[in-house]
Amino acid sequence: MTEKKRTEPDWQDIRVFLALGRYGSLSAAARALSTNHSTISRRLHSLEATLGEKLVERRPGGYVLTAAGTHALAAADAMESAVHTLGRGRADGAPRGLVRVNAPPALSQGFLVARLARLPLQHPGIDIDLATDLRSVSLERHVTDIAIRLGRPQDGDVLARPLGRMGYGFYGVPALCERIEHGEQPVLVGFDEANAYLPEAAWLARHFPRVRTAFRANNHVAQATAAGAGVGIALLPHYIGRTATGLRPCALDLAPPPREIWLLTRRQDRKDLPMLTVVDYLAETFDEARALFDE
Template identity: 70%
Template sequence: MADKKRTEPDWQDVRVFLALGRHGSLSAAARALLVNHATIARRIQSLEATLGEKLVERRPEGYVLTPAGTRALAVASDMETAVQTLGRGDADGSPKGLVRVNAPPALSQGFLIAHLAELPKQHPGLDIDLATDLRPVSLERRETDIAVRLGRPQDGDYIAKPLGSMAFGFYGTNAVCKQVEAGGAPVFISFDEMNTYVPEAAWLVRQHSRARVAFRANNQFAQATAARTGVGLALLPHYIGRKEKGLRLCRFDPVPPPREVWLLMRRQDRKDLPIRTVVEHLMQAFVSERALFDA
């Protein structure tokens, strides 16, 4: 007897289509799913045959979605969210499962770790994965579930929630601050050469182009540690400088304008209980600690 023609999509075909739509190439999708190129191509052909529509087109710059593919990707994303939501809540309504958070390293080390580590104690079924990187990872490609970003988001179909503003000041040991406040030439601590694009690093170069930078590190939490040795002044967010024993705020102006802190999540995850639990916890943490961040 001949096999009955399949009229409903195979979930594995959908998973492959999602990966190709997000990554844009066979090789990137294959790496993400740990399969070979042939499997990706075969699964895409299978889904197109099932739906009766062309979903992707191959171009020199990679694979792009057709209009039908764009519509299908939105539906497939909703399907993925529904599948992942299964089993993410206990019978008593407690959150259950892994939630991945991505945030800049200084903000993570100086503030987020202490607050996020409370959640698995409060909810034994909830696990947290905190990834720290100056270069943000992708929400769209599901490399993270929640992103904490500095600066107002410019685009993307995300839910963006303002967490407050982050103000700055120059911090140093009492001896270093006294010298600078008396008119001595400042010596600075700043970002390493790989991170000169960071707004605070660029601002410091513009304001003090001829000043010596005696120590460089890739994040402000590390720079605060260096400042405790007395090697120089560090331009720090107040939430770091105010908590560092051995440092004080120097009377040294100007300072860069505050930066906005935002929380981003995928719109389709707004009903996911574990993700929503982490979002609400983070928003409350920033509200309760607002004085630590403000000028």
């Protein structure tokens, strides 16, 4: 008997397409699904053949969705959400499921990890995936479920909730701060060259163009550790400087303006119980710690 040609998409093909659409490369999609390049490519071609549409185009920077691919990704994501919804609530009404959170490295390491780790203890059905990235990741492509961003969000159809403001100050070991406050030329701890584009790094370059930077690191937690060794003073968010062992504020007149902290979610997830649970927990956590962040 001749095998009947498949006319309905295969769920495994859809999963592969979702991963490729989210991460933009065969390598990243393969890592996310713990498979290989050839499987990703084969599954993609299978889905395109089934739908009769070209879904992605290969560019030098990776794979880009076509117009048909953008439409298919939204439909595929809705299918995935529907599948997950089947298991995202218990009979007793308790939330259950994985929620992915993305936040900048220092905010994650210096504040969120210890606090978010308590949530699965309060809600045993919820699992947390906390990822850190200096650059914004895509909510639309479902790389994450919740994004915590610094600065007013520019994303499209998302729900944005303000969490507060992040103030800054200079911190160092007491002896070094005392010498600087009595007129000694400061020595800085700052960002490495790869992250010179960050607002804090650019502010330091403008206001201290001739001051030596004796130690450079890619995030504020590492900079606080270096400042604790006495190598220089670091411009730190207050939530790090105020909690770092051995550091105290240095009384310098200059400081950058505070940055707004925002929580972003997809509009379509506004009724998802595990998501709502994590969002409310994060909002309460930041509200309780407001004095740690403010000027």
